[in-house]
Amino acid sequence: MTQATQNPQEAMQQQAGKFLSQVAGYVGVRTMEIGISQGLLAEIGANEKGVTATDLAKTLKLDAMYVAVWCRAAYASELLESADGVTFTLAPFVDKLLLDRDFPGYIGGMPQVVVQPEFFDVFKENLPTGKNIWWNDCSPTFISMVSETGRPFYNRLVPNGLSQIAGLPEVLAGNAKVLDLACGSGYGLERLAETYPTASLVGLDGDAYSLGKVKERMTELGIQDKVELVESTLEDISAVEEYDAILINISMHECRDIEQVAERVHRALKPGGYFVISDFPFPATTAECRTVPARVLCGIQFFEALIGDQLMPTQAFVDLFNRHSFKNVSSFDVTPVHAVSYGQK
Structure with a gap:
């Protein structure tokens, strides 16, 4: 079906999906920034076999419920992997792309700079x-x-x-x-x-x-x-x-x-x-x-x-x-x- 003959309702739904993806991207950026600045991603990366939200909270001395909320958002944003929904590991290449400051492809600075007041x-x-x-x-x-x-x-x-x-x-x-x-x-x-x-x-x-x-x-x-x-x-x-x-x-x-x-x-x-x-x-x-x-x-x-x-x-x-x-x-x-x-x- 070409765009010229597309049903208006379908076209509106597609456009809504695009806009929602922008909101989802914003959620991902904020989740990345929290994970980097609060040491959550680094601590998960230090546990090759994975770590639960409860244990992560204990190690970092953070609130357990808050950490659980962040872990789910990080999984949703494909920053984390989890086979059972309880134990989390880093998604592929997160260690390089978001945590390794000497890696030429490092982009971990971007989520941190765009949330600063000076940016928007x-x-x-x-x-x-x-x-x-x-x-x-x-x-x-x-x-x-x-x-x-x-x-x-x-x-x-x-x-x-x-x-x-x-x-x-x-x-x-x-x-x-x-x-x-x-x-x-x-x-x-x-x-x-x-x-x-x-x-x-x-x-x-x-x-x-x-x-x-x-x-x-x-x-x-x-x-x-x-x-x-x-x-x-x-x-x-x-x-x-x-x-x-x-x-x-x-x-x-x-x-x-x-x-x-x-x-x-x-x-x-x-x-x-x-x-x-x-x-x-x-x-x-x-x-x-x-x-x-x-x-x-x-x-x-x-x-x-x-x-x-x-x-x-x-x-x-x-x-x-x-x-x-x-x-x-x-x-x-x-x-x-x-x-x-x-x-x-």
Whole structure:
């Protein structure tokens, strides 16, 4: 039966099913977040033979009835398996996808960030006025959760993503000087230092709180002498032919003046130096927005709107490289929500 001849009642029921699936997805997100933040998933994962809700509650010192409610919801959302309805184990790959922060496919940060007030609640409050906020208006918890979301992007980028760019791995394996723009919590610097031990690193960010956390982390790792930290906006980069490579991870779309940033980056690179943009590949047209990855990216746009930005299609970055006289410009998809664009001076 074609859509044109479909019974209106059947069509309405199908549409209702779609809307209910959206509500069910919200329940799944909240169930994931509770399971991660309260240690429920981790504790179940530690019991290979499974655990009952009662025993789980005792171990974690939580209310038994509440834990039973969560276990049923987690089973319904396919986070858990249960052969008898009483003993629960993790569903396949939950340990990797939601709990292993070093796994390149880790998505455990997403359920935690989207429930923060900055993601949807503040947008709703500011909808009548279009009032903007900035990162220094966000809570430390939100900034931490954003860092969790960005972590797998760095894990995919360093070294596997960078290895796909001709000539760059050899540069990084030498005594390269590398600038990590919008370095955030510093996890990218940590990955770079571990992967390319002979490179000298500079992390630049406009948020003093984030840089303070980076300094603490670099000191913990004993690499504080190898990493220089700079507090600056991206538009104010003042270096001239200083860097062999400049990277930016899921932040290029947030530039106040993206043309000026591209110009300053080009100036800061040595001849032949590489500029690598790792970012979300937002659909180029509205018609492309009805895939699952695109729906996730549309959700991210709520926060991006709050800070006066929007995610961009990969082609927009490619065009930016070309406008600013970069050569050997290209791009590739890493995952459906992660793309890399690059060029050389």
